[in-house]
Amino acid sequence: MKLSKLSIALVLLLFSKNSFASEPTKHAAADSVYLFSYVNDGLRFAWSNDRNNWTPVGMGQVYLRSDFGRWGSEKKMFAPYVILGRGGVWQCVWSLNDRVKQFAHAQTKNLIDWGPQAYPFFEKGKNILRPVISYHKDPDIYQIVYTDSEGAYFQTETKDFKTYSTAKEVPLSAYKSNTITITIQNNTVSGQLHRVKWAVVEELNKAAELRSFKAQQDAETTKDDPVRFANLTKPELHISAAPEKAKAISKLLTGIFFEDINYAADGGLYGELIQNRDFEYQPSDKENHDTKWNSNHSWTFKGKEGDFAIRTEQPLHPNNPHYAALNLTVDGSSLSNAGYDGIAVKKGENYLFSSFARVAEGKKSFEVRLVSEKYGLLSKALISCSSKSWKEIKTTLKSSVSASDVSLQLWPLQNGRIDLDMISLFPQNTFKNRRNGLRKDLADTIAAIKPRFVRFPGGCVAHGDGIHNIYRWKNTIGALQARVPDRNLWGYHQSMGLGYFEYLQFCEDIGATPVPVIAAGVPCQNSGANGGGQQGGIPMADMPAYIQDIIDLVEYCNGSTNTKWGKERAAAGHPKPFNLKYIGIGNEDQITDVFREHFAMIYKALKKAHPEITIIGTSGPFFEGTDYEEGWAFANEMKVDMIDEHYYRPPGWFINNQDFYDKYDRSKSKVYLGEYAASLPGGNRTNLETALAEALYLTSLERNGDVVSMASYAPLLAKEKHTQWNPDLIYFNNTEVKPTIGYYVQQLYGQNVGDEFIPARVDFSVKREDAIKRVAYSITRDKESGKLFIKIVNMLPVAIKSNIDLSKLNPISKGIIKKEIAGLPGDYKIQPIKTAMDFSDLKSFELKPYSFTVFEL
DSSP, X not given: OOOOHHHHXXXXXXXXXXXXXXXXXXXXXXXXXXXXXXXXXSEEEEEESSSSSOEEGGGGOOOBOOXXXXXXXXXXXXXXXXXXXXXXXXXXXXXXXXXXXXXXXXXXXXXXXXOOOBOOBOSSSSSOEEEEEEEETTTTEEEEEEEXXXXXXXXEEESSSSSOOOOEEEOGGGOOOOOEEEEETTEEEEEEEEEEEHHHHHHHHHHHHHHXXXXXXXXXXXXXXXXXXXXXXXXXXXXXXXXXXXXXXOSOOEEEEOOSOTTSIIIIIBOOOSTTTTSOOOGGGGTTOOTTOSTTTTEEEEOSSOEEEEEOSSOSBTTBOOEEEEEEOTTTOEEEEOTTTSEEEOTTOEEEEEEEEEESSSOEEEEEEEEETTTEEEEEEEEEEOOSSOEEEEEEEEOSSOEEEEEEEEEESSOEEEEEEEEEEEESSOGGGOTTOBOHHHHXXXXXXXXXXXXXXXXXXXHOSSXXXXXXXXXXXXXXXGSOOEEETTTEEEOOSSOHHHHHHHHHHTTOEEEEEEOOSSOOTTOOGGGSSOTTOXXXXXXXXXXXXXXXXXXHHHOOTTSHHHHHHHHXXXXXXXXXXXXXXXXSOOOOHHHHHHHHHHHHHHHHHOTTSEEEEEOOXXXXXXXXXXXXXHHHHHTOXXXXXXXXXXXXXXXXXXXXXXXXXXXXXXXXXXXXXXXXXXXXXXXXXXXXHHHHHHHHHHHTTTTEEEEEESOOEEETTOOSSSOOXXXXXXXXXXXXXXHHHHHHHHHSXXXXXOOEEEEESOOOHHHHTTEEEEEEEOTTTOOEEEEEEEOSSSOEEEEEEOTXXXXXXXXXXXXXXXXXXXXXXXXXXEEEEEGGGGGSEEEOSSEEEEEEO
């Protein structure tokens, strides 16, 4: 919750009685004290009057963490060095790891709110270790001296921490470190000693106290409800609509975000049933951690005399250089592929086999078979090739039974060599019967949300693991064999069969607005490639071509068939424009100078070329902190149309932050809440409790729909046994789709959409703040149809006697459809129950405990 000044004062008064508070008055009265900065999983502080007895500041709170590299293995701070520099601004430098030729820098005025981190590159030295910083008033310059693993020392200078002098080697005597070692609560630590006013320590303590208070709010769960609400009985709720205060809100509020994580694309939504159909799996997909992950992966060759090899001479296409070369014999040799955890087929349905093939001589025939481990042969067809150049061959297989343990098998009918590539098996029954289409049951489940937009292809996938892994849309269109497969930074392979054309077609098929996301010229800040971090971004010399690619995307989507890229779209089977209106630039990036420079170039060029396109910027991965603050400041400076915010939080956060957008400035950028989810600790679990917390919060998004334009839960899909992230909205395997309760919350919001918010006067008999926060409503109206949608969340353990007064409205129907989700907080398998009601029933009805209710009338 965004706390008022009075609330903050009360919080700090409450905490002043506990161990976070300052030391006894005789110490607090001191004009100044010693402050010690040291590292322990981040930058911490301790204070002392005498340099002998040390007290951790904020009970050992971390005030600065390194944000360089990957989560888990990186993002570590080594040997931070802190000084008070020009203008009373604190400067901190530290080592990143023992590999890169970079150090980190950040600065702050108060040791609490730190500015953006920067990671400058230097050529000198094997690596950069233990940098120390000093300030020289004359000539007003900072010097940074560092060592490397070979014991050499180097020095660079800067005035502004944006440009640095070329590092030069210096003698050991130039390395002047004021680092000392002290003991804090029986632990020996190293750092720097400072003399500060006591007020500095007090402010650090207050910041830690406030953070602790918020953490307590975040930790609230329903398991404490029997005690928390023990005396809560028979509450009553009266809602009286006030249409005279109605305001227009976004009708795009509920959408989806699709990213290829958790095998969401290949092996998931994309209909292809063959794994590694193009023989392009590479050990680098898994950063060489899996020796079996190569061009042979998923393929099994059986036979005593024949052989199976991967070759690259005269490939089908330069972008698809590997293919299978088979020397086959009729003594029982075969090549098979079991897809992704087996191939699932349905009785009586057709499956389309295709492959590119060529032979050295003669004619080669073979049987294509679908074989189940349990049921044996399910279908077979004869196919042949006599072409010495690559030629596509096709046939159709109909399964005799339903099975999930099927493999595709190729059995030769003549001896000799045949080359094969792009070996494919597709269900004929794809979503909307599209060629190269989508898995129907998964696509149907997504479409049932009725999302108003689709954000794609990421996420982290969009800006990639390093510059060379940035997602390039042009690599994903055109003939499948000409597309450029790539490593997926989530640890597997992207065939690019599900590419930009397919995304755009899917958006059109479900009536959703496409929202493609393009990297802002920098890779993911969590990159591990080439040492990690943003790596300086795309070289400036390459930026004009990169920007032109983005401008070309607009032409591909919206241009006439007389344009270059409009022709490409038409050649793919879609002469009509896709009506692109939005483009996201960047994804939860660090707001560094590198990011600013690259984003500004893209933004200005795209606005000049296509002012009609709404550009969505970014404000980092959290709802607060440096990137959030810097992202919004930069958006205000650039006058960015819309800002993408992300946060994954526990249910308590969503309960206590329903006013998050109430005070947002309506004259500035609109908000796209691009990624959010509520999850419980211990495996990031979801259940009715998390779903209700989301439903509760979504009422506030509708209330603030004049500033919040779009919102999408994340991630969308997760294949069982292949998840890199939990929780997710929809889980699936090869035969089942398993929506979560959170999915049905999204569906109820997506299917009950208005473009006008109607405030109401609310009278709740319970006056306790903790109870009031757990009951929320939203009334919206669709101005075109006149339909009203009333949403009420009861996150209390007791039923609420309720009534709704709509006397100032004129509903078009006196019949009401009620949709309700209710149960126990720990339930994880609940679907909405739909019932019919009369208009008069609104005068008196009951909201069940732990329920989300929608009235449509």
